Amino acid sequence: MLEVQGLEAAYGRSQVLFGVDLAVGEGQVVTLLGRNGMGKTTTVRAIMGLNRPRAGTVRFRGGTVSGLAPERIARRGIGLVPEGRQVFPTLTVRENLVATAADRERRARPWTLERVFALFPRLEERHWQRAATLSGGEQQMLAIGRALMTNPTLLVLDEATEGLAPVIRAEIWQVIEALKAEGQSILLIDKNLGVLRRLADRHYILEKGRTVWSGSGGDLDRDADTVRRLIGL
């Protein structure tokens, strides 16, 4: 469904991506791994069109999306949960969820407020609070809920559990597992290898802006030494 080939991107003059390849299939959970500063977030930004790729192609559901404006790429069905959550602080929880909601594919079972509240009961309890008053974990839940409300074909989670308390992390992993069970395709950036190994179908490792390793969970164990070196664990 998502195929990225030879993706290159830069911030001004400094090039960050030198050739990223990855693919996410229908219903798959795929991870993007690597040490800090290797280009994971830049890859996500380039896929979303937030950073215009310098070279390479991004194909999504059969069509080329590289070069399109970011809102058009999002409309094709990529829902981003950005790094650092980035909810709308002065809107209430409910307004955050509803403001950008859409069901462009007319899904049989679209995401609704009720379904998101069922997934994250804490959000229902705080539905009238301003997002700025939520804890970090609750804001993360809100960012995930907000992306789900756009009924994305592919959900992209950039460091969704970073800096959160273990209890909250576990709750978010549970939700991601539930989404996977429903057949949601997901691209994950995270460092929590233990959980990812269990959850994901395929892994890609970036080093210095290139895809240098890819494989399944089993491959991850077989190449444990290489993997450990590449992601610095």
Next chain:
Amino acid sequence: MARAAVEPGLRPLAWEMRGRVALALAFVLLAALPFVLPLLGAQAVVGLATRMLIYAIAAASLNLILGYAGLVSFGHAAYYGVGAYVVGILYAHWASDEPLLGLVPGTDQFLLAVPAAVIVSGLAALVLGALSLRTSGVQFIMITLAFAQMLFFLFVSLDHYGGDDGLIMRRPNALLGLNLRDDATMYLVALGALALYLLLLSRIVRSRFGRVLSGIRQDERRVIALGIEPYPYKLAAFVIAGMGAGLAGALMANMTRFVSPDMLHWTKSGEFMIMVILGGVGSLFGPVLGAACLIGLEYVLAGLTEDWQFYLGPLLVLVVLFARGGLSGLLGRRAGVGGSDG
């Protein structure tokens, strides 16, 4: 928490009820004002209060784009002036019995002239907004200012409609047999218009459209990343704001029975901005307080000294420095109403 409470009510119901009661009370008090003031021997204040109400409409309309969408338009007086001129020009053609451009007959009917003013200023906002909104930040401020000044000079150069001197209307528009020359009647018409426009704005702000506008102000790229193109939202808000300003201009033309290019001057745009900032950016009733306060201060200070603007300046600086959220923010902290994003 019960599902029923979750559905449309955004906040606990008691809150909403309290707000509504307070609003209804304020409306009744305001409506009684023109009948009470003469008893206190302050007949002249009715006209002043009417000006406050009309400016409040203009300021509230600017607040939709400035406060909610974060668009700093420095040319809002253009739409106010266009609205006023539509009323004035239609009246002039009615009086001289010559159709405008040989096509459009003039009118002195309030219910034709005022809606026409609202529509024409909305169209002006659509055209100028469509161009201005291609820019952002400082460029947007400058381009809205530039377009407003272009319109200002256009009306200055229209000798047929009085040019620099403006247009005098011998009588206000006719409205269902009411006498708009009567201070109390004009006041009540302005109050009704303000109430309707605020009602419309509160609906807009609470709608999904309004929330997207707030999202755009907070971070345009976040909204984009969620698949929303900001431009149509901003343009729609710009047009609704322009129409509000046109309504205010049309009412002012009726009240003063005079329109002039001064109504489009950039200092008028500045005054509208001051009203919004003074009252509270991004709160529903802030601009109303701001307009009342600025006009009131102007009146009081101008009565005390000729150099009233000299004293007004520092007051504004104090508000900006110490009362973030403006007057409505200050009051809100005390009474639990108002505040940003109302």
